Amino acid sequence: MARVNAPTDDILFSLRHVARADTLPDWDDELAGEIVGYFAAFAEERIAPLDAVGDAEGCRLENGRVRMPEGFVEVYRELAEQGWQGLVAPEAYGGQGLSGAVLAAVSEIFTGANHSLQMVTGLVPGAISTLKRFGTEAQREAWLPLLAEGRWLSTMALTEPGAGSDLSAIRTKAVRDGEGWRLDGEKIFISGGDQDMSEGILHLVLARTGAAEEGVRGLSLFACPAERPDGTRNGVSVTRIEEKMGLHASPTCQLAFDGAHAELLGEEGGGLRAMFTMMNHARLDVALQGVAHAARASDLAKAYAAERRQGRGPDGAPATIDAHPDVARMIDECDALAIGGRALCHITLVALEKGDQPDFVEFMTPVCKYFCSEAGIRAADLAIQVMGGYGYLKEYGAEQNWRDARICSIYEGTSGIHARTTATRSLTLNGGAGMRAFANFVAENDGLAEAAEAWSKVAAATAASPDADAYDFMEATASLAYRAAWARVAAVADASADPARLRRLAGRVERRGASSFRA
Amino acid sequence: MARVNAPTDDILFSLRHVARADTLPDWDDELAGEIVGYFAAFAEERIAPLDAVGDAEGCRLENGRVRMPEGFVEVYRELAEQGWQGLVAPEAYGGQGLSGAVLAAVSEIFTGANHSLQMVTGLVPGAISTLKRFGTEAQREAWLPLLAEGRWLSTMALTEPGAGSDLSAIRTKAVRDGEGWRLDGEKIFISGGDQDMSEGILHLVLARTGAAEEGVRGLSLFACPAERPDGTRNGVSVTRIEEKMGLHASPTCQLAFDGAHAELLGEEGGGLRAMFTMMNHARLDVALQGVAHAARASDLAKAYAAERRQGRGPDGAPATIDAHPDVARMIDECDALAIGGRALCHITLVALEKGDQPDFVEFMTPVCKYFCSEAGIRAADLAIQVMGGYGYLKEYGAEQNWRDARICSIYEGTSGIHARTTATRSLTLNGGAGMRAFANFVAENDGLAEAAEAWSKVAAATAASPDADAYDFMEATASLAYRAAWARVAAVADASADPARLRRLAGRVERRGASSFRA
Known part of the structure; x- marks a missing residue:
């Protein structure tokens, strides 16, 4: 297994110069550089070596409880002790x-080192946002410190056997029981379910608090601890863990x-709204997982190609x-x-x-999820190809990178769902404000400028036609977004460590134009 | 694991009406239909059920010998007893x-049911061709009946640690020893090596019979039985089997x-020419493996999508x-x-x-290998996507279909090697005869007609430029070949069981034009 080299410099350049994170009120440039560098070292030395181990060993269900692969418990303890789980939690609740x-930056580096472990621990920031926004003060006080200190982890329990892309079919029922609520039902595909x-x-x-006919309007979000405050197990049990193509060290649980x-989080019947707070965080996080797999692909392919001799040069x-x-x-x-x-x-x-461009953010979130998850899979595939027969062998790591990347275009909304969202709701969002912002x-x-104008016409036609091809529209949108991102990168290339490299790549993307993303 | 449904009707329609196999002197239409139908039933009932077993269990190296997964030995015995290994061997040597x-038709159905087993047994027809063309009568008499009756299998031992795409770097040495030859060296990635x-x-x-400086001109092809005629082991041993992404039931061996x-096969120094007889068979066979994975993808995706309820229809x-x-x-x-x-x-x-268009065949062989291997991978990926989270689970079979398909664009020449061949040697072949035939x-x-003319101009420019982008040229060539194939299919659609389906698909391919293959 090749050593993992975290793309620290590329990430910091991107945040600082491409995305102008320095314009954020809470950005401390020097501190950010130090923290990211520190985490990169930890990820390379401690987290990455468990990636192949976790893939080979996988998780086990023993006596109703999930056992993680060798070494994961120890590394998680270090991670929690160093405060990484509370990175964005408020200081008042024990966070950083x-x-x-x-x-x-940290999430991307984490995924590049070990997607499985990142998956199990990485749902916490979304839970923190959700608690901050929808929790009562008592709920925040009860759970935020536990999550921030890493004593607890969190899950996102949405999917059911009959409710995948279509959450209106959710059947898990919540009923009031005196002061509180009780949940009954079955959830599947729960990452880190135990x-x-x-x-x-x-x-x-x-879970459903209203009638089945109410569809998504009858759904509410609940916080359900695996253990009750008195230390007894709550009525949640793991009935199965899935055998998957990849992410073997991420336990995908069926929960009864x-x-x-x-406890109800937010309003009764407001489940979807609360869920989207959590989900939108998760979607950008999955986009970054895709980026991490692309960067890892580049890391693997470069290391191999620089060593492997074959044929003759010019x-x-x-x-x-x-x-x-x-x-x-x-x-x-x-x-x-x-x-x-x-x-x-x-x-x-x-x-x-920054919070000042909500329409742009809402338009871009599914575009990022779609583009980056597909990009991660595509790059991981290319790394296998660069390595030829060795890319197909387990010991070289390229095949695991692909298998782990492959989930990204499926979970947190499939690519097809994000295409449909973009070709319908995103275009009409706020009177077309999202479309104009893009x-x-x-x-x-x-x-x-011309490409943007041409796209706007296609977007207007797509918005007007119920039979529009969502896939074609999303491909065009994602390709254009990619070109725009690269134009920005090229414009600030001089601030990078290797401007010539970025200009060469920018030229390549622009030459291939709209087809750059697929071929 | 979903049941395998062999695409028998599609295959027979394609052979009969699209490719006009009925114009071949040795084609017996009724017999062909019977044989293919018979094999399809055998593949569905006996071979396919071992596919998931083989993937889960894999091959083992025990005391220097390879053990196949549970059930493979029995099914192979049936396969051999029914005469399938000798299908194209001459009747004079015990074949059909x-x-x-x-x-x-048989190879494609075989791969769709179990690529691993097809891989181990499917090198025999190439060996038979090679023996027929380059063997002495004594060699043909010694080995053809053994191969035709399935008592022996064969391998293709080319690759070495330092010689993958570049065979000129082969080091295995052959030296004359009295009447015969002795081989010394190491071969890797040998499918069915034991x-x-x-x-x-x-x-x-x-193996090398000339000096290292002679490159590929110093190579010769040898037939080397694992056991000597007196029943003792020959000096060939398995030193390792590889852990791979897929094809777990195909033992990929390192041989010492x-x-x-x-025994020398053909002329001393004529190894590459003899190898290409074997290799060109293998390349078309790999192309058909890609087709098999695409058809299996369609089979899996259709079966799942027809059962899975989610959301509402129009x-x-x-x-x-x-x-x-x-x-x-x-x-x-x-x-x-x-x-x-x-x-x-x-x-x-x-x-x-037919043998009457050698330039066309030589031009098309790498195009088929390139296009169909990539198409199989692409389709297998789409089937995973259709099945969403279930596509990522082992038990639904879509993920194994992808992992097994992935090797196709790597072995028997990577896609990059075939692109280079097509952008260079194929264009100048026989004074441009291959290019004109295409x-x-x-x-x-x-x-x-217009597209063909435009392509010819690009081809002429590519032939004239040493810096031409082979990948772009191959993509354009493969896409055009695909469109032409679909135009032929559409023209004879009425002879199929479902003309409307074929016309719909043909329309889809033509609408997407040159990008049809990737997106």
């Missing part, structure tokens, strides 16, 4: 109170809720394969997808943190 | 003497040749997901890739069997 931009790393788990559960005590002498144009093309594409996808995420995230974002870049 | 077109299904194994080994007795009633446009698009694409790729392979194969093949179809 740092910027979401720092979290973006594990033996944290003392406790807070399940955030979408059997009269489990729970000068006729035996050459390493990175001298061959087709190999260089594939490595460049991995790099371009990582850098361009990261720029999209960081730009969206900085706008989210067009402006594109048009602001050198040479892209 | 059937057309290569029948073999194409197994416990057949009595014996004939290794076809590329240690003074192994071998009429507002709860619907199975195949009613959703984005799902229907993905299933159609799987189907289109399978049918179009199959048409390309069958057209090329019928030309190969352009004619395209131009003969309704509405594609």
Whole structure:
């Protein structure tokens, strides 16, 4: 297994110069650099070595409890002790109170080192946001410190056997029981539904408080701890863990809720709204997971191609394969997808943190999720190809990178769902404000004004036609977003450590135009 | 694991009407239909159930010998007893003497049921061709009956640690020893390098008889049995089997040749030419493996989407997901890739069997290998996406289909190698005869004359430029080949069981034009 080299410099350049995180009120440039550098070292030395171990060993269900693979419990303890779980939690509740931009850097590096462990621990910031926004003061006091200190982890329990992309079909029922609520039902595909790393788990559960005919309007969000305050188990049990293509060290659980005590989070019937707070965080996080897999692909492919000798170079002498144009093309594409996808995420995230462009953020979130998850899979595939037969072998890591990346375009809304959202709701959002904000974002870049105008026409036609091809529209939108991101990167290339590299990649993306993303 | 439904009708339609196998002298239409139907039933009932077993269990190296997974030995015995291993071997040597077109149907169905087992057994027809063409009568008499009766299997031992895409770096040495030859060296990535299904194994080994400086001109092909005629082991041992992403039931061996007795096949120094006989068979076979994975993807996705209810259809009633446009698009694409790729392979194969268009066949072989291997991977990926979270689970089979498909664009020459061949040697082949034959093949179809002419100009420019982008050229060539294949399919759609389906798919491919293959 090749060593993991975290793309620390690329990430900091992107945050600072491409996304202008320095314009955020809570950004401390020097501190951010130190924290990211510190985490990168921890990830490379402690977290990354468990990635192949976790893949080979997987999680086990023993006597109704999930056991994580060898070494995960110890590394999680260090992670929690160092305060990484509370990075963005308010200081008043035991957190570090740092910027979401720092979290973006840390999450990407974490995923590049070990997607499975990041998956199990990475739902906490979304839970923290949800509690901050929808929890009562008593709920915040009860749970935020536990999550911030890493004593508890959290889950997002939405999916059911009959309710995947269509949450209106949710059947888990919540009924009032005196002062509180009780949950009954079955949830599937719950990441980190159980594990033996944290003392406790807070399940955030979408359940039906209204009639089935009310669809999503009858759903409410609940906080349901795996253990009751008196230390007894709550009525939540793991009935199965799934055997998956990848993410073997992320326990994907089927959970049975059997009269489990729970507390309502936010308003009754307001479940979807509360869930979207959590979900939108998760969607940008998945986009960053895609970026992490693209960056890891580039890392793996470069390391291999710089060592592997085969054939002869342009000068006729035996050459390493990175001298061959087709190999260089594939490595460049991995790099371009990582850098361009990261720029999209960081730009969206900085706008989210600022809070002054909500329409732009709402338009961009599914675009980032769609583009970056597909980009991660595409780059991971190219890294396998660069390595040829060795890419197909387990010990070289490229095949695990692909298997772990593959989930990104499925969970937190499939690519098809995000395409449909973008081709319908996003276009009419706030009287077309999201659509205009996206067009402006594109048009602001050198040479892209015409493309932005052409896109606006297609967008208007798509908005007007119920039979529009959502997939085609999303592909066009994502490709244009990617080109705009690269135009921004190229414009600030001089601030990077290697401007020539960024200009070469920008030229490559622009030459390929709209097809840059797929081929 | 979903049941395998062999695409028997689609295959027979393609052979009969698209590729006109009925114009072959050795084609017996009724017999072909019977044989293919018989094999399909055997594959569905006996071979397919071992596919998931083989994936889960894998092969083991025990005391220097490879053990196949549970059930493989028994099914192989049935396969051999029924004569399938000798399908195209001459009757004089114990074979069935059937057309290569029948073999194409059988191979595709075999791979769709169990790629691993097909891989281990499917190198035999290439070995038979090589022995027929380059073997002495004594060699043919010694080995053809053993291979035809399935008592022996064969391998293709080319790759070495330092010689993958670049065979000029081969170091395995062959030295004369009295009457015979002895081999010394190390080979890697040898599919079926050992197994416990057949009595014996004939290794076809590329080894150096000349000086290292002679490059590929110093290579010769050898036949090296794993056991000597007196029943003692020859000097060939398995030193390792690889842990791979997929094809777990296909033992990928590292072989050490240690003074192994071998016989020269063909001329000394003529190794590459002899190898290409074997290799070109293997390349078309890999193309058909890609087709098989695309067809299996379509089979899996259709079966799932017809059962899975989620959301509402255009009429507002709860619907199975195949009613959703984005799902229907993905299933159609799987189907289109399978049918179009199959048409390309069958057209090329019928030309190969006829023998009257050698330039066309030589041009098309790498195009088929490139297009169909990528198409199989792409379709397998779409099937995962159609199935959402279930596509990512092991028990639904879609993820194994992708992992097994992924090798196709790597082995028997990577996609990059085939792109380079097509952008260089294929264009200058026989004074440009291959290039013209391809352009004619395209131009003969309704509405594609202009596209053929445009391609010819690009081809001429590519041939003239040493810095041409081989990847771009291959993508353009493969896309055009695919469109031409679909134009042919559409032209004979009335002869199929469902003309409306084929016309819908043809329309889809033509609308997407050159980008049809990737997006």
